[in-house]
Amino acid sequence: MSDILITFIGLLATAFTVASTLPQISKALKTKDTEDVSIRFLLVLIGGLFLWVMYGIGRSDIVIVIGNLIGMSLNIFMLLLKVRYSREPLKEE
Numbered sequence: 001m002s003d004i005l006i007t008f009i010g011l012l013a014t015a016f017t018v019a020s021t022l023p024q025i026s027k028a029l030k031t032k033d034t035e036d037v038s039i040r041f042l043l044v045l046i047g048g049l050f051l052w053v054m055y056g057i058g059r060s061d062i063v064i065v066i067g068n069l070i071g072m073s074l075n076i077f078m079l080l081l082k083v084r085y086s087r088e089p090l091k092e093e
Helices: 005-029 039-058 062-085
Strands: none
Touching: 005 062, 039 062
16 A cells, blocks of 8 residues: 555544544533543543554654544543543542
């Protein structure tokens, strides 16, 4: 595959990943309710995205770095919303 096509696929993957987080953030901001969001899930996801950023840096792949930095930032924001709006953010069943 050509480099342009590979870069396009990476950018498209980034767009889909970012788009998947936005509805949850939007809902949390509108309802101020994050009880249905798992803090463990967010922490594991943020950790995984951080590792992808490190991998992208190691591979000198700007698409991986930028895409995962955006995803990590959005999920950190969601984590902050979880802490702010949850009655007991650290208590999960």
